[in-house]
Amino acid sequence: MTHQIAVIEGDGIGQEVIPAAIEVLESLDLDLEFVDGEAGDAVKADTGEALPQETYDLAADADATLFGAAGETAADVILPLRDAVDSFVNIRPAKAYPGVDAVRPETDLVFLRENTEGVYSGHEDDLSDDLSTLTRVVTTSASEKLAAFACDYVEDSDDHDGFSVVHKANVMRKTDGRFRDGVVGVADERGVETDEVLMDAFATHVCLDPEQFDVVVCPNLAGDVLSDLAAGLVGGLGLLPSANIGDDNALFEPVHGTAPDIAGEGIANPTATILSAAMLLDHLGYSEESQRVETAVESVLAEGPRTGDLGGNADTDEMTAAIVDRL
Amino acid sequence: MTHQIAVIEGDGIGQEVIPAAIEVLESLDLDLEFVDGEAGDAVKADTGEALPQETYDLAADADATLFGAAGETAADVILPLRDAVDSFVNIRPAKAYPGVDAVRPETDLVFLRENTEGVYSGHEDDLSDDLSTLTRVVTTSASEKLAAFACDYVEDSDDHDGFSVVHKANVMRKTDGRFRDGVVGVADERGVETDEVLMDAFATHVCLDPEQFDVVVCPNLAGDVLSDLAAGLVGGLGLLPSANIGDDNALFEPVHGTAPDIAGEGIANPTATILSAAMLLDHLGYSEESQRVETAVESVLAEGPRTGDLGGNADTDEMTAAIVDRL
Ligand SMILES: CC(C)[C@H](C(=O)O)[C@@H](O)C(=O)O
Ligand SMILES: CC(C)[C@H](C(=O)O)[C@@H](O)C(=O)O
Numbered sequence: 008m009t010h011q012i013a014v015i016e017g018d019g020i021g022q023e024v025i026p027a028a029i030e031v032l033e034s035l036d037l038d039l040e041f042v043d044g045e046a047g048d049a050v051k052a053d054t055g056e057a058l059p060q061e062t063y064d065l066a067a068d069a070d071a072t073l074f075g076a077a078g079e080t081a082a083d084v085i086l087p088l089r090d091a092v093d094s095f096v097n098i099r100p101a102k103a104y105p106g107v108d109a110v111r112p113e114t115d116l117v118f119l120r121e122n123t124e125g126v127y128s129g130h131e132d133d134l135s136d137d138l139s140t141l142t143r144v145v146t147t148s149a150s151e152k153l154a155a156f157a158c159d160y161v162e163d164s165d166d167h168d169g170f171s172v173v174h175k176a177n178v179m180r181k182t183d184g185r186f187r188d189g190v191v192g193v194a195d196e197r198g199v200e201t202d203e204v205l206m207d208a209f210a211t212h213v214c215l216d217p218e219q220f221d222v223v224v225c226p227n228l229a230g231d232v233l234s235d236l237a238a239g240l241v242g243g244l245g246l247l248p249s250a251n252i253g254d255d256n257a258l259f260e261p262v263h264g265t266a267p268d269i270a271g272e273g274i275a276n277p278t279a280t281i282l283s284a285a286m287l288l289d290h291l292g293y294s295e296e297s298q299r300v301e302t303a304v305e306s307v308l309a310e311g312p313r314t315g316d317l318g319g320n321a322d323t324d325e326m327t328a329a330i331v332d333r334l
Numbered sequence: 335m336t337h338q339i340a341v342i343e344g345d346g347i348g349q350e351v352i353p354a355a356i357e358v359l360e361s362l363d364l365d366l367e368f369v370d371g372e373a374g375d376a377v378k379a380d381t382g383e384a385l386p387q388e389t390y391d392l393a394a395d396a397d398a399t400l401f402g403a404a405g406e407t408a409a410d411v412i413l414p415l416r417d418a419v420d421s422f423v424n425i426r427p428a429k430a431y432p433g434v435d436a437v438r439p440e441t442d443l444v445f446l447r448e449n450t451e452g453v454y455s456g457h458e459d460d461l462s463d464d465l466s467t468l469t470r471v472v473t474t475s476a477s478e479k480l481a482a483f484a485c486d487y488v489e490d491s492d493d494h495d496g497f498s499v500v501h502k503a504n505v506m507r508k509t510d511g512r513f514r515d516g517v518v519g520v521a522d523e524r525g526v527e528t529d530e531v532l533m534d535a536f537a538t539h540v541c542l543d544p545e546q547f548d549v550v551v552c553p554n555l556a557g558d559v560l561s562d563l564a565a566g567l568v569g570g571l572g573l574l575p576s577a578n579i580g581d582d583n584a585l586f587e588p589v590h591g592t593a594p595d596i597a598g599e600g601i602a603n604p605t606a607t608i609l610s611a612a613m614l615l616d617h618l619g620y621s622e623e624s625q626r627v628e629t630a631v632e633s634v635l636a637e638g639p640r641t642g643d644l645g646g647n648a649d650t651d652e653m654t655a656a657i658v659d660r661l
């Protein structure tokens with residue numbers, strides 16, 4: 008069966024790292040069909056829309072989407088795209104790799120971020136000249152759906168025993184209280200172990216001792232900020248892939264942005280996008296190939312050639328070719 | 335003129351670190367009068383209230399308040415106490431000290447956290463069996479007041495040239511947009527330099543290179559989480575003081591909690607509370623004495639005796655006595 012993959016490069020280094028990941032995918036000789044779509048600042052400048060309806064539809068209809076990055080229009084592209092694929096969870100692994108300078112080389116975390124609500128609900132109002140409000144939304148149904156996914160995630164793997172639930176229910180008593188109760192309730196029923204950590208305490212403790220955490224289940228904004236914190240601990244955003252998973256569809260993207268300072272030079276680190284492609288493979292059932300890509304990436308990170316952000320002097324093509332070589 | 339200081343030990347190690355800080359303050363022979371108030375888990379167990387009205391009034395009427403920590407009831411104590419002193423800004427320095435093991439020894443930051451609104455507004459509703467909402471509130475007036483304080487703060491000091499404004503206005507467009515516009519608007523008028531950083535990007539970059547930041551102005555929850563992150567970078571919560579400043583009043587507290595694992599043993603690190611007392615002195619106009627306390631603390635951190643959390647084997651009394659000795 009042919010899998011149709013929507014490919015959206017977007018802006019900046021998106022146009023360099025996505026082709027690198029496609030090169031890796033193509034070298035595996037699988038039954039994948041790639042269909043290009045446009046989104047981002049450049050498209051907006053041309054057409055007035057950062058995410059044209061046809062790109063939205065392309066992502067909604069494809070078996071999976073690989074997205075690069077968007078500039079100023081990032082939120083106008085990525086939030087609707089997450090909606091296009093009906094994503095309820097954003098998986099963000101943050102792992103330090105041998106060969107990469109990391110503040111905390113012991114870091115090996117997976118964030119499971121709620122992907123539909125919280126402060127991302129989109130309900131804001133200007134109530135007066137002085138006052139604006141945002142309605143933060145938390146539902147038991149979304150919390151339980153995330154929890155069920157988290158339980159499957161730890162049960163399907165030999166590496167994980169349970170998960171941490173991060174929240175700020177001491178202040179957001181009803182909303183994060185509902186989140187916590189929903190998540191912990193499902194885990195208890197399923198017999199999956201959990202512990203609770205306040206969002207602020209997590210920020211301290213993950214710096215002091217990242218090994219005390221493993222799988223981390225969070226509300227939307229907490230997942231955004233704390234996974235970016237973990238990116239800092241493992242040596243930067245150039246390494247972190249992510250998967251936005253829906254029931255019948257999914258979207259894969261590097262956690263980094265468009266890197267305008269180096270865009271166009273062909274020197275961007277393709278790791279995060281190639282690892283996102285590995286997550287895509289796993290999602291489509293190609294788990295053996297996914298593992299091969301990850302292993303090849305790890306070996307190139309450890310031995311080179313590496314891009315400049317990793318202290319090497321390879322360009323994107325050379326690093327990508329080395330990864331393809333080791334597949 | 336006698337300054338009246340409300341002293342609220344609270345629970346756990348609050349009952350050990352507050353007496354340590356009072357010992358330091360008393361050794362300076364200033365015209366300070368200390369009046370004790372009760373708050374926290376133990377008081378709640380006794381009286382049903384974590385913060386009795388008379389303690390609230392004591393803090394509201396005193397020239398300044400020194401607070402230790404509260405356990406389960408932390409939010410029920412600290413949020414109303416911030417209100418009692420009409421605090422609009424929470425000052426949280428996060429500085430790595432020679433002699434203390436730090437993930438990032440270059441860290442030297444000051445967070446100026448908005449202290450009244452954001453998700454701390456307290457408006458939450460259960461709208462159905464499935465759905466709760468929280469109304470996040472941002473006003474131009476609070477944002478501008480914080481900004482004016484931040485401008486004074488950098489202008490009054492030789493160490494700071496401007497400040498960073500942290501927000502998530504790409505998602506919270508109206509509320510954090512209002513915050514950003516209010517803060518940047520005042521700074522522009524005052525000729526104070528600012529740069530803007532998204533909250534998630536700040537979390538990454540402060541780990542990778544804390545020296546690129548100095549004074550950091552944030553909404554309430556961002557300040558909570560990012561200052562705790564900085565605590566992780568400088569070696570833990572045992573070091574971080576804070577000041578909740580109002581127009582005519584103020585409240586000083588260590589950033590750490592009650593540390594139930596070591597409470598009652600007399601081995602808690604008094605640094606955060608003694609540095610909070612130094613901030614209190616500065617606030618009351620005793621800036622020379624404040625500086626002396628800070629210098630004495632720094633010298634003891636560097637040379638010992640140090641408490642167990644810092645790798646030493648001194649108890650709270652020994653470390654405090656050493657600080658008093660060096661005043
Ligand atoms: C661009 C922005 C809207 C987005 C988010 O906040 O989710 C980004 O930070 C991310 O984490 O993918
Ligand atoms: C205890 C809690 C309500 C409080 C906060 O969130 O402000 C604490 O984390 C702090 O930072 O002082």
